[in-house]
Amino acid sequence: MSSGRLLDGRLKIRHLILTRTIAEAGSVVGAAELLHVTQPVVTRGLREVEEILGVTLFERLPRGVQPTVYGEAFLAHAGAVLAQLRAAEDQIERLRSGDLGTITVGAHFAGSKLLPLAIAGLKKEHPNVVVTVKEAIPEALERQLLTGELDVIVGRLPRRTSDRIRRVKLHEEPFRIAARLGHPIHDHPDPQLADTARFPWILPPEQTRLRTELERVFAEQRVDLPADVVECTSIVTLRDLLHASDMITAVPMFVVEQDPDLRSLAIELSNIRRSVGVMVDAERPLAPVAAILIRHLSDEAARMTADADANRPFAETEGSLPAATAEPGQPSTTGL
Known part of the structure; x- marks a missing residue:
């Protein structure tokens, strides 16, 4: 896989959700039911992810699917990304509501x-x-x-x-x-x-x-x-x-x-x-x-x-805060 494929704009959040759902359901049919879409939509979405990655994520079995070694690796990272997005959503909601702990x-x-x-x-x-x-x-x-x-x-x-x-x-x-x-x-x-x-x-x-x-x-x-x-x-x-x-x-x-x-x-x-x-x-x-x-x-x-x-004529002040970066261990007229 060439560098940057996951960042070139083709991979969508829906792809992450789709692959995680397929893994949880154990089949394309089950994933379609959980996502409230048709089976062809799930199949097409999975094909898109595999084309972007250039590898097969799931092994097709007689009764369902099973993640390949590539699928296991991708699913772990997909889960982490989705967890971070959920955390970001939760944090923004707490900021909006004022419930900051x-x-x-x-x-x-x-x-x-x-x-x-x-x-x-x-x-x-x-x-x-x-x-x-x-x-x-x-x-x-x-x-x-x-x-x-x-x-x-x-x-x-x-x-x-x-x-x-x-x-x-x-x-x-x-x-x-x-x-x-x-x-x-x-x-x-x-x-x-x-x-x-x-x-x-x-x-x-x-x-x-x-x-x-x-x-x-x-x-x-x-x-x-x-x-x-x-x-x-x-x-x-x-x-x-x-x-x-x-x-x-x-x-x-x-x-x-x-x-x-x-x-x-x-x-x-x-x-x-x-x-x-x-x-x-x-x-x-x-x-x-x-x-x-x-x-x-x-x-x-x-x-x-x-x-x-x-x-008052107070020459000891230094004015307002300039925009800069504070250095560890040293005082600075900066913002965080």
Whole structure:
């Protein structure tokens, strides 16, 4: 058989169905009954397939037919093709009806504004989707992604990670030092980092990248780390602590902007910023619901960037997402 015969347009899906039905019925007559056509139609269809392949698919017996060695091989592939088509039909129907099952998202608080907006958009479009969000530090989330416990991670993009992880940058997010409205630090006419160290702080755990960067900022300004510290990775707990106490922390800019009870301080943290985006396992097919969530994430990130550019002289943003392909293990301003 010359190369390309099955792809030259002559082989039809009806040929696959016909040959599978003949094999299941065990005879041309039986296949005709199952397909609700006449026997000559089945005979003609079988002859067409055998002419395309250049081999005999069924051995004609006194009572019915039996697949030849060529027939066995072709029928196996025909069954796989039909199964894939049925799966595609089922998936499209689930997409159309909104019944996409579940998605488990790992989140770090750097994506705190982005993720809720994207989930709201996803649920509006597909109300039957069940979304589970798990918060943890980035290192723990990456491990869960690779073990299949998570479908996607939303948050800060680490500088390097496993080559299995594909990372897509959505936007840049700088950090701000913040405290609640009415905090005594806001009474200071020109608060400095040393002034904040007199109050309790909320810090990320030791050995995390943000903790290391904050420690460097304190060291460069010759300020001792606060003695009164709470280590926290949960954005909900962090906000509650800020609202209920005189604690101070460093958080992504959008966390402060979306909370009317918080206010940032004019203390420079220009070297602390994060590329916020999504991470997926490059070795696993992307589920339809994950692709839809990522689309909503990209749309919301573009809106956030546009709003930032329009409402303040914020030169730290990089604009909307260019169309490109993310590289495994490296951050990229791309789409999936």
